[in-house]
Amino acid sequence: MFEVVSTSSEETQRLARRIAEVLPDDTVVCFFGDLAAGKTTFITSLAQALTGDDALDVTSPTFVYLNIYEGERTVYHFDLYRLDSVEAFLGMGFDEYFSAGGVTCVEWSERIESILDDVTLRVIMQHNGDNRRRIRFEGPWPERVFRMEQDL
Secondary structure, eight states: OEEEEESSHHHHHHHHHHHHTTOOTTEEEEEEOOTTSSHHHHHHHHHHHHHTOTTOOOOOOTTTSEEEEOSSSOEEEEEOTTOOOHHHHHHTTGGGGGGSSSEEEEESGGGGGGGOOTTOEEEEEEEOSSSOEEEEEESOOOHHHHGGGGGO
């Protein structure tokens, strides 16, 4: 686990791009945090870095649950804010994207926490003042991911 405090959206974006450098395919990155905590900002930069498209328009798929962004690598972006149950998630077959060869980002992961495994990277984002965000990373990740803390 490591934790950083971002003082601007630009810092959050840089952090997301650094994380993108070390994520292997079939990674599930689950985001936790209140509304406007910065989840979509983080995912936007992560998806842009992974696809190789700095102009990629990333929006939260609140009403459709899933957006797929293709490029150098594929990103599956879920927003589960309106999801009723983990059974609904499984019933729609969404869990199959966890091993579909890309990086899966899940906003409002609380809705499916019971099916998340120990290899999931958890990103917990909290407001910490006006533009400040406390961002905590949890999960059994390779040392190279957590060594990044020293570089930030």
